[in-house]
Amino acid sequence: MTIHKEGYTSIAIVVLVIFMANALVHYFISGSTFVVWTTYLLSFLLLVAVLQFFRNPRRRIITDDHTILCPADGKVVVIEETEETEYFHDKRIQVSIFMSPVNVHINRNPVSGKVSFFRYHSGKYLVAWHPKSSTLNERTSIAVRTATGKEVLFRQIAGAMARRIVWYVEEGAAVTQGEEFGFIKFGSRVDVFLPLGAKVDVKIGDKVSGGLTILGRFDQ
Template sequence: MTIHKEGYTTIALSVLFIFIINAVVDYRYADITWLKWLIYLFSLFLFITVLQFFRNPSRTFTNGENLVICPADGKVVVIEETEEGEYFKDKRLQVSIFMSPVNVHINRNPISGIVKFFKYHPGKYLAAWNPKSSTENERTTVVVEHKNGTPVLFRQIAGALARRIVWYVKEGDNVTQNKEFGFIKFGSRVDIFLPLGTKVNLELNQVVKGGITVLAELS
């Protein structure tokens, strides 16, 4: 397991904060043993927590020309027909994966193809399970066209805790299945929009792994 590049600055700042708070306690409260140990334990907990936020575990990915692979770790919270109003402007099959703070936060391309559309939207930070988060929160929208002509839309959505979305793609890019397309710091949600009638291999509340779990099959 390695640490993702998006965590380098946050981890460095966390180490600096831990060093300062421990130095202050050691200097001003050297005689209060219980307080020193409390701060030591808090510092250890904070450091481990930040490290796990940015972990990048080694994985054997699932690949398949007509497979849609889960773009993120988390739990399936939505499988439903809905109106997609930004790009398709018609009914699509939506699958949403909620990323908790303990999940790996890397986002991966669910299919290979050409990026036909990309847009970043500044916005609010509603809780990720709020239905309005899909249209009102800070988010990105990516549409990749499969080589068979099928477009798949996936959207990074910030939540109440996640305050920074990072993306690595732009319109015209040729992307590869399971390669990183972005990162959401401290978790949130990823929505995928598929053509109606697509065979979905997931169930509500199922725990999934990005780059491993098969989400759907394209016809």
């Protein structure tokens, strides 16, 4: 397992803060063994927490033009028919995945194809499970058209802790199923909008893995 490139700056800042905090404790409170060892323990726990957040585990991803892969690690919190009003302007099946701070936060393309739509929206930072976070929070919306003409839209949504959405795609670009398309820092959500004829292979409450779990399948 490696550390994702998006974590380099954050990890460097955390290491600097830990170094300064420990130096101050040693300078001003060196006589208190309890305070010194408590600082050591908290410093260690903070570093481990940040390192695990930015972990980048190796995954063997199997591509299949008939399947829609899960774009993120987390828990399925929404499966419903809804009106998608930004791009499709019709009814779609929405599947939403909540990513807690302990999940891997790499986002992966659910299908292969060409990016037919991309938009970034600045916005609020409501908790990721809030019903209006999909339309009010900072977010990106990305639609990919497959070689067979089917389209899937997926949306990165910042949460109350997430303050930075990163994306690596642009409109017109070719993308491959399972490859990284972005990253969201510290707690977030990803919505996926599938065609009405698609078969959903997950249920609410399921824990899913980006690039590994099959979210659904296109109708034949």
